[in-house]
Amino acid sequence: MVTIEEAQRSILASISLLETERVSLFSGLNRVTTVDHIAPWDIPPADNSAMDGYAFLYDTMDGDRLRVTGFLPAGEYRSTPVAPGEAIKIMTGAPVPPGCDTVVPVEDVREDGDAIHVAASAKKGAHIRKRGEDITEGEKVIPAGSLIRPQEIGMLSAMGTSSLAVYRRARVAILSTGDELLEPGSTPLPGKIINSNSYSLGAQVLDAGGEPLMLGIAPDTLEGTIEKIKSGLNADMVVITGGVSVGDRDFVKLAIEKLGGKITFWKVNMKPGKPLAFAMLDGKPVFALPGNPVAAVVSFELFVRPSILKAMGHDRIFRPRIQAELLEATANKGKRPHLVRGIVSVEGNRYLVSTTGNQSSGRLSSLTQGNGLILLPPDASLSAGEKVDIMLLDRGFEMGKEASL
CATH class of the missing domain: 2.40.340.10 (MoeA, C-terminal, domain IV)
Known part of the structure; x- marks a missing residue:
């Protein structure tokens, strides 16, 4: 009987990274990028106004007065310099035109015909976001191996990215065993119970970012168990619940061996979840979890979830x-x-x-x-x-x- 830590080390040593795929920007959310993302340009690409206000060259003010000679909304660009002693009305986000080094907010000026009077509180160089203040061209902004969160989606879009390479989602086959099981939607009969384990485990796969492949229920026969397990080998991992103890109709371990699988360990020193086996079959990890609902969920959290996350490129794979x-x-x-x-x-x-x-x-x-x-x-x-x-x-x-x- 192995310890929890020994079981985790043994399992994780058998887990390999999945292949990569290119997905749309939104589909990359909560995935792990496989390449470095390098800034193709400065962000912002030019000095721009952080406020709705007036842009001017601070040292050329005539006292507190400036003549207003134009208007520059966001989305437009002015190449003609603003003359000394003059100002241009500018909107937030608009590129600061040549000849200006300061922006004063509209609330800090007093309009006077075609001129403005600037409040004494105005500071030289204020309210301008500098070119490259966020990121600079050639900078490694999002390294390979990073988890793509909403903020990374925003940054990638600012860099002009519309798709990205990520590790693909793990496909995890889920199988419950037992003649006593009925699928949800059935009416419970004497001696029968509803198959909740498959749905708890399938939801846990989804929660970890994987894709569950529901195999249904295997009957309490060796042949039936073998066939159901075989049907899940097109997935990346197989998770089986029930049939892994020492009862007369517990065929899971024998079925795995009949299919050529190698059981790495059976029984973990823990409660709940002692009768748990891990095997490799056709290069695929196979987790044989207990049939009791709590034991199945807890075992998944300790052993399957970290394996799914590792396979999908995550480096933080354990619950806090x-x-x-x-x-x-x-x-x-x-x-x-x-x-x-x-x-x-x-x-x-x-x-x-x-x-x-x-x-x-x-x-x-x-x-x-x-x-x-x-x-x-x-x-x-x-x-x-x-x-x-x-x-x-x-x-x-x-x-x-x-x-x-």
Whole structure:
């Protein structure tokens, strides 16, 4: 039985980068770029006005008075210099014409016929955005390996980019096993349950940026399990839930071996999620996760999600970890590390956490009620107020319900 860390290292050593593809600008959002993006020109391309106002040469003012000799809106350019002692009305974003080194906002002038009087507070060189102030031609603006966020989309568009090369999305085949399973939309019958695992796992694949390929349900036969697994080998990874323990109808490990796969390990020293196997089959990673709903979700977070992210070029592949104060006494009386579902909140500069109650691995509500996993070491007995390590599943609790600065 391997540790969580040993399992993660073993799995990630088997994960290779996926191929690249060229996509439209919007389709690059939350993807990882494969090439350096170099600025083809200065941004801004010329000195321009940061305000609606008047442009002039500061040292040529006649006292506080300037004669206004023209108007320059954004989108137009003037090559004729503005004469000394004169000003031109200019709009925000318009290129500053030759002969000017200062812009005074409209609210800082007093109009006087065809002239203006400039407030004493005007400063030389004010309110001009300099050429190349943002980026300069030839500068490496977005390095290869960068995550493309909305701000990178904006910068790429400013650089004239309409498409970009990124690592493609991981296609992940999802398979549930068990004669007891029915698909959502069915009416539960005696002895039957609804297949929730495939949809939890498929949603986790989507959340990680991958593309789930839903294989449905494999029957509790060796032949049926083999056929279903084979049908998923056109994906980049295969995730199977159920059928991986030691029951009379647990055929997943045997099916993988019959197909020529090599099981790297089986069983991880953790709770929930002990009966977990990882294999390579036809060069594809295969994750055989437990069938209990919570165990499947938790196992995915620890092992599958980092693998998907690595394959798609991400260098930050693990959920964030924090320390939080327990709001209640909590114990782990077992010999395995226990990932307890918790409710994390923030109070001032402190993180607080309480459990979601009953920690049965079949109780999916223990996850829906929480937002993190409390990492309890074996034989731990902790009092309220003690600090524990938390793996955050989402950070929604840090978002405010009301606007604040």
